[in-house]
Amino acid sequence: MHFLDINQLFDWYMKKIVSLLLFLFAAAIAFGQKQERPLVQFSGIVHNSDSTNVIVPYVNITNTSFHGDHAQTNYKGYFSFVAHERDTVSFSSVGYATVNVVIPEHVEANSYTIRVLLKPQISNLPTFRVFPWATTEEFTKEFLSMKIADDDLAIARKNLSNASIETLERTLPRDGLEMSSLQDFHNNIVNSHSTINPLLNPFSWGSLIREISEGDKSRSADNIPSTPSSTTGN
Numbered sequence: 001m002h003f004l005d006i007n008q009l010f011d012w013y014m015k016k017i018v019s020l021l022l023f024l025f026a027a028a029i030a031f032g033q034k035q036e037r038p039l040v041q042f043s044g045i046v047h048n049s050d051s052t053n054v055i056v057p058y059v060n061i062t063n064t065s066f067h068g069d070h071a072q073t074n075y076k077g078y079f080s081f082v083a084h085e086r087d088t089v090s091f092s093s094v095g096y097a098t099v100n101v102v103i104p105e106h107v108e109a110n111s112y113t114i115r116v117l118l119k120p121q122i123s124n125l126p127t128f129r130v131f132p133w134a135t136t137e138e139f140t141k142e143f144l145s146m147k148i149a150d151d152d153l154a155i156a157r158k159n160l161s162n163a164s165i166e167t168l169e170r171t172l173p174r175d176g177l178e179m180s181s182l183q184d185f186h187n188n189i190v191n192s193h194s195t196i197n198p199l200l201n202p203f204s205w206g207s208l209i210r211e212i213s214e215g216d217k218s219r220s221a222d223n224i225p226s227t228p229s230s231t232t233g234n
Contacts, residue, residue, distance in 0.1 A: 037084040037085045037086060037087075038084065038110060039082055039083070039110060040082070040083050040084060040085055040087075040103055040107055040110055040111065040112050041080065041081075041110060041111045041112070042079075042080070042081060042082070042083045042087075042089065042103055042112050042114075043078075043079065043080035043111070043112070043113045043114075044078075044079060044080075044113055044114040044115055044116055045073075045076075045077045045078050045079075045115055045116070046059045046073050046077040046079070046091060046093075046115075046116045046117075047077065047115060047116070047117055047118070048096075048118060048120065049117035049119045049120075050119070050120060052117070055076060055077035056073070056077050056093055056096065057073060057075045057076065057077050058072060058073060058074075058075065058093070059072065059073040059077070059079075059091050059092070059093045059096075059116075059118070060072055060091070060092045060093060061073065061079055061081075061089060061090070062090045062092070063083055063088075063089050063090075064087075064089070064090055064100075065084070065086070065087040065088045065089075066083065066084060066087055069081075083103055084103070085103055085104065085105045085107065086102065086103060086104075086105060087102070087103045088100055088101070088102050089101045089102075089103065091116050091118060093118060095120060095121065095122075095123075096118035096119060096120055097118065097119045097120075097121040099116060099117070099118055099119075101114060101116060
């Protein structure tokens with residue numbers, strides 16, 4: 001008799017548990033059906049709020065009310081996807097403030113079209129410097145072996161050294177002024193060789209001596225006073 005009561009009690013508990021599970025399952029189905037919202041074809045174009053003629057391409061779209069579904073506008077700023085009424089949709093893009101749009105209820109023809117305006121936003125990011133050394137030891141090694149660049153004085157001394165000037169003279173082409181000076185110098189040398197010095201010609205010496213002698217004679221004749229004519233006596 002004792003075992004029979006235990007079995008009956010176990011059967012009673014199992015029936016209660018099964019009934020409770022069936023009730024919860026039916027309530028969940030009813031609640032889900034009640035919460036199911038109509039589908040809407042959500043479409044639109046994203047523009048810059050400062051200038052409505054400027055579109056914003058490749059904007060990130062997130063449906064925060066339905067499993068965080070993601071979408072993106074194309075290069076012309078256009079988007080179109082399926083959502084639910086009363087869904088909250090977030091629009092975000094680098095350089096713009098995020099905008100949230102709530103799809104209204106009872107839209108006509110299960111379609112909702114909107115123009116989204118994003119406001120430009122300037123974000124001041126902290127300075128970030130990237131170094132090529134993974135550890136402090138690598139930086140110390142590179143720093144100790146680093147060759148310090150020359151300052152302006154050292155560079156000037158190298159440029160004005162004899163070796164540097166000779167190299168420039170051999171490699172750099174001549175400019176117009178230098179070529180003109182070289183041509184004049186060459187012409188002077190050629191002309192000096194083609195001109196004969198008269199003092200080196202013996203015949204010129206004879207002509208010179210003859211001209212000097214004739215000049216002296218002419219000067220002597222010019223300096224002799226004229227003799228007065230003699231007068232007759234009484």
